[in-house]
Amino acid sequence: MIGNKPGNGNTDRKTAPQLATEQYSELNATFYVSGGPHEYIRARLQAIIFTLTDSEEAEKILDLGLNVGPLRGQASMRMSEEARARYAQMESTVLLHHAGESLLRLWFAHKESSLCPWLAVASLTSARDFKIEAEKYANADTSHMTADDIASVFLGGRTPEEAGVAIPKESWEDSVNGFRELLRVVADQITGQANLYNAAKHGLVGIPADHGDVNLGDIRVAGGIGITYLQKKPNDPANHNSPRSWWATTSFPSLATDLFLIELIIRAIHSLWNVARRKFAGFPGELVLISHDEVLTAKAIGPIADQRPVQDLSQKLPTYTDGSGPQRFAAVELSANAIRLGPEMLRAYERISGSSNEIAFIDLPLRQADRRKPSTSGNQFFHFSPHGSSEV
Template identity: 30%
Template sequence: MHSEQPWEKLNEGFYTGNPAAYFRRRQFLLVLAATRMRELDEFLEQGISFEGIELKLEPSSDIDNETRLHQAFLVAESEILLHHASEALIRLFLGHEGRPACPWIECSALREPRRFREEVDRLAANTWAPERRREIGHVFLGAAPDEPGEEWNDAVDAVIMLLRLLSKNLNEDANMYNAVKHGMTVIPGEAYIGLSDDSGQAVLGHRGLSVAFLESTKVGKERTWRETTKWCSVPRTLWLIDLALRQMEALWIIASARYVGKPAKGVHVITKDAVRLATTGELASGAPVKRFSRIIGIEQL
């Protein structure tokens, strides 16, 4: 008599979910806010209610202040969504890599911060092991042929480029994301920086949407605190979110077919050119300064 393994039930439950759909809805709401903010405000000023909870936005006559608030929301929410979606995609990839019996268990085991950070460092590296390239094919394309052709290699290279870029972003923006999660202790908005030479002549300057936050480094018994400003491009961030979600959708379609036998519809294959749009193409940040930190104090521990 066949006895059902415990992870079979877990897999059945796990793949009734749809993580990409959750992030897609957040993406839609964010783009809606970016493109229809005034109309949304007018709608909210009329009042909305849900299960006895009534909300109403008070009209404002200060247009400049409303514009600043809208910009602050867009830059903060887009950065938060990119970080959250990137981390989810990477955890799902790591949980499905090697085709384990129960990816849900593997993903849950990655909750130990140090282990996940080590994995992100490996994904951010400039070179990957050949075995991991093959796993990219299994997880995101459904198979890894013994003699891969140019089309397969290009598709795998595009996914690797994206995962490497998202992993580097996770590392660089870890302190910013923690500041958001722990009390929303960031200042989103617009910032300006100007640098001059010894004669006082301006040599470099940039103004744009940004996020400011505090971060620290510890050496021995001293902790150095810095105020860091990161300049952001909302279009670039939205593009990376979209690429991450396309890969999340592909992973989920293939895994659902592999583990619980759901019909496998076609998956979207991203291209290297699509990733390059955010690194060297028209969506890449052309700002001369992308991040600036200044020391604000040294704490004796």
């Protein structure tokens, strides 16, 4: 577990007093009474979809202007198709990272069976520790993510019977594998594309542009909208402590892959949140299943549709040659990161490509252990606590 011990929130047990466990019922009720992070992420996903749509209704909506309470604003002009495409690429890049990090942080906090997950999430303040933990999940070896842990956090129990849900065994096992692979893919995305995300988010210094077809010789290796940013990379890729040089990198993230992964992340957080909400606040809910094929297809759909084998291209910024004065430059250096789609990924893509199955919501009913009798106490720790959640 990264950060401080879940449910405590104290940085030094020798000097800080122990938090009162009686307050956890109020904190848990407050945390889970909200709709959950997946609602916010879905609203942002819908904003991307709205911006991209060619429907005439979108322009009519913008013509209505801004009307929020007493605030009134003039109509907003519809952006050009090119500007909307650039926005969608940048926003989907940022949203995928934001949503993925939220999923991982919630997973870290809930898999340890913390008494107060809100405190556990809030204690994950070290970016370095988070990255180290995320890198463990990015590896191909997922044996440390046990089926019991995955099922308990995302499905409500180690088995359908324990969770109290009506899910066939085959669908249950497939969904466990789907959630596991999604965690791995998200961790790999976050740790491998951190520089791209930072460029897109911090100061908007990642520059989106349509690059048309990018060819090496007669072979098209990339193309479409790419995001170009500057970064320092070690001269020796195998040694992160080696001297660094400036490079200009153009990444070609796939909009289709990003949006598909964001949708799967929303479903995963939806399920995790409803499981925790039932456990800690006594509310029934629903689950949303994720298949293993869906996660693999999400990674494959973009590169296959874009017909490109390269994820990003980098060029070292020119430098003067030693002792030659300002008129001579060092040789141009180029590097590229290839996209690797394994046979399992391609087979998954073939199995579900073109399908349009509706998202299935599975009832998550209250079990006897989840039922809570509202408190009639007039005492409570916090002004924001929901009525009946106090234990004092």
